[in-house]
Amino acid sequence: MAQKTSDSPDTDVIVVGAGFAGMYALHKFRGLGLRTQVLEAGNDVGGTWYWNRYPGARCDVPSVEYSYSFDKDLEQEWDWTEIMAAQPEILEYANHVADRFDLRKDIQFQTRVDSAVFDENSNRWTVVTDSGQTYTARFCVMATGCLSVPNTPRIDGQDNFAGSVYHTGNWPEGGVDFSDAAVGIIGTGSSGIQSIPVIAEQAKHLTVFQRTPNYTMPAANAPLKAEFLRQAKENYAAIRAEQRASQVGIVGYGFGFGGAENVVPTQEIKQTTPAERQRLVEEEGFLAIRRYADVALDEEANELACEMYRDQVERVIKDPATAQALMPRDYPMGCKRPVIDTNYYETFNRDNVTLVDLRQGGIEEITEAGVRTAQGDYAFDVLVYATGFDAMTGALGKIDIRGRENRALTEYWEAGPRTYLGLQIAGFPNLFTVTGPGSPSVLSNMIVSIEQHIDWIARCILDLDQRGAQTIEATTEAEDEWIAHVNDVAQNTMFTAKSCNSWYLGANITGKPRIFMPYVGGVGVYREKCDEVARNGYQGFELSA
Numbered sequence: 403m404a405q406k407t408s409d410s411p412d413t414d415v416i417v418v419g420a421g422f423a424g425m426y427a428l429h430k431f432r433g434l435g436l437r438t439q440v441l442e443a444g445n446d447v448g449g450t451w452y453w454n455r456y457p458g459a460r461c462d463v464p465s466v467e468y469s470y471s472f473d474k475d476l477e478q479e480w481d482w483t484e485i486m487a488a489q490p491e492i493l494e495y496a497n498h499v500a501d502r503f504d505l506r507k508d509i510q511f512q513t514r515v516d517s518a519v520f521d522e523n524s525n526r527w528t529v530v531t532d533s534g535q536t537y538t539a540r541f542c543v544m545a546t547g548c549l550s551v552p553n554t555p556r557i558d559g560q561d562n563f564a565g566s567v568y569h570t571g572n573w574p575e576g577g578v579d580f581s582d583a584a585v586g587i588i589g590t591g592s593s594g595i596q597s598i599p600v601i602a603e604q605a606k607h608l609t610v611f612q613r614t615p616n617y618t619m620p621a622a623n624a625p626l627k628a629e630f631l632r633q634a635k636e637n638y639a640a641i642r643a644e645q646r647a648s649q650v651g652i653v654g655y656g657f658g659f660g661g662a663e664n665v666v667p668t669q670e671i672k673q674t675t676p677a678e679r680q681r682l683v684e685e686e687g688f689l690a691i692r693r694y695a696d697v698a699l700d701e702e703a704n705e706l707a708c709e710m711y712r713d714q715v716e717r718v719i720k721d722p723a724t725a726q727a728l729m730p731r732d733y734p735m736g737c738k739r740p741v742i743d744t745n746y747y748e749t750f751n752r753d754n755v756t757l758v759d760l761r762q763g764g765i766e767e768i769t770e771a772g773v774r775t776a777q778g779d780y781a782f783d784v785l786v787y788a789t790g791f792d793a794m795t796g797a798l799g800k801i802d803i804r805g806r807e808n809r810a811l812t813e814y815w816e817a818g819p820r821t822y823l824g825l826q827i828a829g830f831p832n833l834f835t836v837t838g839p840g841s842p843s844v845l846s847n848m849i850v851s852i853e854q855h856i857d858w859i860a861r862c863i864l865d866l867d868q869r870g871a872q873t874i875e876a877t878t879e880a881e882d883e884w885i886a887h888v889n890d891v892a893q894n895t896m897f898t899a900k901s902c903n904s905w906y907l908g909a910n911i912t913g914k915p916r917i918f919m920p921y922v923g924g925v926g927v928y929r930e931k932c933d934e935v936a937r938n939g940y941q942g943f944e945l946s947a
C-alpha cells in the first residue's frame with residue numbers, strides 16, 4: 403500500500419474522468435487501500451453514455467460482453483434486455499455500478515480539470531480544477547476518454563442560425579422533442595447513422611448533409627432471450643477468458659441468438675466469380691461481405707467487396723440519384739471505424755427525408771434559416787451536428803499537462819502522440835493514460851481494454867511500493883521502439899491506406915498530425931506484452947528510489 407508521507411498529499415491517486423475507466427479505477431484503487439479522488443466534468447457517472455444521449459444511441463458490442471468482468475456477483479445480477487444495449491440501459495448499468503460500489507462519495511462532479519503539473523522536488527502531481535481547487539497526488543490517472551471532446555467544425559455564419567443547435571456528443575439530459583420540427587443533420591459517421599432513422603421517424607422533415615458516404619452493416623439487434631442470458635451467465639468465466647485473448651475483445655456472444663450470425667471470415671473474395679458474388683449479395687445483402695478474410699488486407703479484394711456493397715445500396719434505395727449519392731467510393735471498406743445500423747438505408751426511402759450530397763457542392767455557410775450549400779439553401783428549425791470528436795488526444799490536449807522541466811504535453815506531442823504501450827509518456831512520471839494512443843483502445847471492446855489497463859496500473863503501483871520506488875516513467879528509447887512497432891503493424895492494413903481519412907489518423911481535425919494512433923496488434927497479444935514488461939521488472943520504464 404502507498405505510504406502516507408510527511409508532506410502528505412491530498413490523495414494517493416487523482417483519477418480524471420468518471421466513465422467506465424474512472425469508475426473501475428476508483429473501485430480498484432480503493433480496494434488496494436489507496437486514497438483516490440475522482441474529478442469529473444459531468445453531473446454524474448457514465449462518461450460516453452452520460453453525454454451521448456442522442457436518439458438511437460447504442461452499443462455495437464454484444465451487451466453481455468460490453469460489461470465489467472471484475473465482480474462475479476455484478477455479472478450475475480445484471481440482466482441485459484437486448485443483444486446490443488441502447489444508451490439508456492448502459493447508463494442505467496453505470497449508475498447501478500456506482501450505487502452498488504458506493505463510488506459517488508469519492509467522485510467530485512461538475513469539476514473540470516484544467517491543469518496537472520509534476521513537481522520534481524516532491525514527486526507529486528498538482529491538479530487544478532476550473533473552480534481553482536487544487537489537489538496533490540502521487541499518481542495521476544487520465545481516464546478522460548478517447549471520444550469525449552465533441553468536434554464542432556467551424557462553418558461560416560454558424561452563430562447566425564436562429565433555431566436550436568445540438569451535438570450528438572453533448573445531448574441534453576431531458577432529450578429533444580422533434581415533433582413538428584424540420585431538422586438538419588450534418589454528419590454520417592456512427593452517430594449520424596444511428597440517429598438519422600430515429601429522428602426521421604419523429605420529425606416533420608429531416609435533411610441529411612453527407613460529405614462522405616459510409617460503409618455500414620445491418621445490426622440485426624433483437625431482445626435477449628431469457629435462456630440465452632442464463633447460458634451467458636453460466637459461461638461468463640469462459641467468455642471473459644476468450645475476450646481477453648482475442649483480437650478485439652469480442653467473442654461474438656449474443657450473435658446467433660435471434661440476431662445476426664457470428665460469421666468468422668475464412669473465404670477469399672478474390673477466389674470468387676462475379677456471378678457468385680452477385681448471387682450471394684442477392685441472398686444475404688450487405689452481410690454477405692463478412693465471410694471474406696482478404697477484404698481487410700488486400701486493396702484489390704477490398705474493392706471487390708466495395709462493389710458488392712454498392713450493388714446492395716442500389717438494390718435497397720428506390721431513387722437512383724439518392725442511391726448513387728449514398729455509395730461510398732474512393733476509400734476502402736474497413737479504413738474507418740466499422741458502423742452497424744438499424745434501418746439506415748431504408749430511411750432514405752421515406753418521403754420526409756432529403757439527402758444532400760455535399761460532394762456535389764459543399765456547405766458554404768450557415769444562415770439564420772439553415773444551411774447554404776453550393777447547390778442551394780435548406781431551411782429547418784433544429785440543427786444537429788453529428789460531426790464526431792477530437793479523438794484519442796483531444797481530452798488530454800485540453801488539460802495543461804506539464805511533466806519534468808515544466809514541459810507541456812501538447813508541445814511533446816506536437817508531431818503526434820508518443821507513448822510507451824499507450825500507458826505512459828517519457829518525461830511525465832507517475833502519470834498514466836487509460837486506453838491511450840499506442841494501445842488497442844478504440845479498436846477493441848473498450849471495457850475489456852479499460853479493465854486491463856486499470857489492473858496493470860494497480861499492479862504497477864503495488865510493485866513500486868514493494869520495491870521502495872517513488873516514481874515510474876517510460877524511457878524515450880522504449881517509447882521510440884513501441885511507436886515504431888505500432889506503426890509497423892498498422893502498415894499494409896486498410897487503416898493506413900493512402901485514400902483513408904479517419905479519426906484514427908486524426909484526419910477529421912484541421913491541423914492535427916496524421917498519425918495512426920491505436921495499436922492494431924490485438925488485445926490478446928498486447929495484454930501478454932504488458933504482462934511480460936511488468937514481470938521483467940518494468941522493462942522500458944525507469945523506476946526511481
Ligand code: FAD
Binds near residue numbers: 444448463547797846
Ligand atoms: P469516457 O466514457 O469518455 O469518460 C471520460 C470522462 O472524462 C467523461 O465523462 C468526461 O466528462 C471526463 N473528462 C474528460 N476530460 C475531463 C477533464 N479535463 N476534467 C474532468 N473530467 C473530464 N466502445 C465500445 O467498445 N463499444 C461500443 O459499442 C461503443 N459505442 C460508443 C458509442 C458512442 C456514441 C461513443 C461516443 C463511444 C462509443 N464507444 C464504444 C467508446 C466509448 O467511449 C468507450 O466504450 C467507453 O465508454 C469509454 O470509457 P472511458 O471511461 O474511457 O471514457
Ligand code: NAP
Binds near residue numbers: 791
Ligand atoms: P465520425 O465518425 O467522426 O463522423 C463524423 C461525421 O461528420 C462524418 O460523416 C464527417 O464527414 C462529418 N463531418 C465532420 N465535419 C464536417 C463538415 N465540416 N461538413 C460536413 N460533414 C462533416 O463521428 P461519430 O459519428 O460521432 O463517431 C465517432 C466514433 O464514436 C465512432 O467512430 C465510434 O467509435 C464511436 N461511436 C460508436 C457508436 C456505436 O455504434 N457503438 C455510435 C456512435 C459513435 P467526413 O467523413 O467527410 O469527415
